[in-house]
Amino acid sequence: MEFNYDVVVVGGGPAGLGAAAKAKESGLKVAILERNFELGGILNQCIHSGFGLGYFGEDLTGPEYSERFIDLINEQDIEILLNTMVIEITSDREITAVNKNGLLKIKAGAIILAMGCRERTRGAIKIPGSRPSGVFTAGQAQRYMNLENLKPGKKVVILGSGDIGLIMARRMTLEGIKVLGVYELMPYANGLQRNIKQCLDDFKIPLHLSTTVIDIIGKNRLEAVIVAQVDEKGNPIEGTEEKIECDTLLLSTGLIPENELSVKTGIILNKLTNGPLVNANLETNIRGIFACGNALHVHDLVDYVTKEAELAGQKAADFVRGKTSLSENIEVTPGENVRYTVPNYIPTHIDGAIKLYFRVTKPIESGRIVVKANGKTIFTGKEDAFKPSEMMIFYLTPKVVAENLSDLTVAIKEEK
Amino acid sequence: MGKMQEFDVIVIGGGIVGTAIARELSRFKLRTALLEANVDIGAASTKGNGGVTHSGYDPKQGTLKSKINVKGTLMIPKLSKELGFKFINSGTMTLGFEDSDLSVLQKLYKNGLANGVPGIKLIGRDEILKIDKKANPKATMALHAPTAGVVDPFEFAIALAENASENGVEFFRSQKVIGIEKEKNHFVVKTQNNSYKTNYIVNAAGVYGSEVANMVGIYDYEVKPRYGEILVIDKAIGFQLSSVFFPVPGNHTKGVAVIPTPDGNIIVGSTARMTEDKEDVSVTREGISELLKGAKLLVPDIDERYLIREFAGLRPVAINNNDDFVIAASKEVKGFINAIGIQSPGVGAAPAIAEYVMDILSNEGLELKEKEDFNPYRTAIVDFSEANDQEKSKLIKENLMYGNVICRCECVTEAEIVQAIHRPVGATTVDGVKRRVRAGMGRCQGGFCQPKVVSILARELRIPLEAVLLENKNSNIVIGKLKHQEVKG
């Protein structure tokens, strides 16, 4: 079966929905390919509130946020292929996908990658011990509980203070599951402060910083974990071991953009994010293929995902209509205390403001954004606090980027 | 209770050794059964090793192991075609770095020649890099053994079991043998909930080999486990290896090897230490570092950021038998045959062990009459991810479930999972599905597909979702429903 569309969006979560809706505004033929039986992506299992404050100015739950976009998409003439898995994308923008109707070959004017992310696993973080059941990633447990009406366990230890783990601590507590504590390897929490307050503090769930799980015990079902404090290098400190009896361990130790498809297409990834390297149009190294949302880099707020996706949708539509031209680009390099930036390339001449997303490498109580170009400081920001858990946005304006650039570095200068 | 089931031969243990013996027995007009203690076959020592089919230069000349190893490994390519399991004839290179390594390699080379290993050669750096450019360029010499290769050991065992089952062998799983009574002309094998009558017993009980032998009063050998950890590296590391790499061996083991799997991953294994505990397969922090260090020595590009899984296995070692296999009929207990202490190179040796056991059984008076209708062939479940576009279209047309991709990392479809469940000796657990069709084997380690696999298992086996097991008894994935319907009076 063969199809042709102007813009094909891979993934029907918040990024895909936002991108498709925006691309459609240009009157193009748009399709969304979604592997699940319905649109909405992971938001459908995020039944807690806290979504939409930025985009809608309202406090919505995950399903409410996604339903707004699903309604918007459904009102328009956008082709939606559900239960459809994309298995290959070629660099000349031919997509191979499968569903129960067979193997689909889809030719696209532009492609937007919005596949989301996956959770870091036990294997990736190398927790020693046995391999019983009862060890879940936080999102996996969330799916069992919120979508499938299944109870993961009775007594839970959570490793990692990422937001999903914090949210699950509250969710489980409310459902009568005992959450014994949250353990975090780093000396600071990884989730948003508000989640620590309303998901842990409210329920008196302890958060143990600089502590990690060093052993997993149980042949069949999890029976206990051993936790220990760690030194500055993250190595367990002898003598601080403590055995905690539990039947469930949730891992909330980070998310990784899903780009297996992208790599096979020949798209170059940023080693710092695991998402594609993109220019200011969110276009990858392969012309006409764009990326947004958690497939590009992991966001902490869906509102930012939508905004970013809309930019990708707009630029993909512009590309199809021949409205984008190849401009000369310079590289944006993360400087001191900055882990990564998106985009990675910006044009040498900019007309409007470019949103630069970045994250810091460590909590900084007081610091200033410093932008350097051609070795010279061209911008110094106001004093502010920075946390690794919070994605920061900086607007590169034509005023800041006035001169002819050859390179650009974004750093945070710590104020003592 | 019904009538006790009667057999000519019972194989105790469904690992690579037991399944190979069962498959060999299925050629003959016999009533054969295999009893497995675990929920699934191939889920003990077999799943916990590197899968290398060793060429046979290593076992000391004159040992039983040396003869059986060389012969078994040479049988693998043909078997792989018959039974549809993956085998890559990668060969092995044992790398030497220092002058002192040369004498060890020469000794191994001579031992290999004496064992009759075909094609082995001592090679220099240029040839090493020609065979695999990922080899550490600091290696100055290597013993190259071209007949060796790699299989998925559990896929191999499952293929053997399926074929044996199709040829009439009865498989009973979750049947831990707790006692054997020797009557005048037969045995009664007791498990927790059943008894089976048989004329012959083949003891292929792995690390529990001595416990089973003890049940009939044989105390000649003690089997103890040698514990070893293994790492799995994601395909995303971006390169594949063309050879298995070993360091110059230590006293009892072949050292930390780097192994390309037939599915395109790389595994690193294994550490080695003798232990008393026959159940504990916990991984240690020290083990993981030792493996990474060992791996980088052979293949410097090994990158721990691509680790997706760490696990451990237990090798059954007959400790008072000079590291050799114990494959022999008991002199005291007529009809009882041991096939124990099958540590490395058990995977490659398995087909030859099975043939050897047939000779023993025949000598012991069992009549081996070939079946006219023995079917040596088993077709593998069609791997959707490996099919080309046309084949994919055709598969979906014939079976809609091929159009439903469940495991996105390994591109495994619902059709493959359902087949894995309904095949002979089929999967009943999440890990059982994983071993048969690779769902959950990839980088997300079942993060996404596990809930879906759980519901497919529940649906196909007609059991509640909360009854679905990960692997062992009581390893339920979830413990029950979160919310219950109110019972209305």
Next chain:
Amino acid sequence: MNSEILVCIICPKACILNIEMENEKIISILGNKCKRGVDYAEKELTNPERALSSTVLIKGGVLPLLPVRSSKALPKDSLIKVMEVIDKTEVVAPVKIGDIIVKNVSNLGVDIIASRSMRKVI
């Protein structure tokens, strides 16, 4: 005079509020980046409230559970009580987003409403 430190949870900025109080009345608040911080501090120190989300069983839907939430924030100490009501509730598909699932739950003047639409399975 006494002082309190609160983390504002209204938005992800999570401002740290330094509050000076006298006779259980707020005299001054420092650290808030917007006015909502003041409202939050007042509420949190007098009558703390939390939004609640959970699920209820649904019959005949595409999923076994329907996500629900409180229409307004609930008194913080009522959450467990409200959860008991939610856990006993069962609805039948189809449901539309915003449908009232439990009216005036525990007489708190707050409804439990559906936070997604769910069609009937055909």
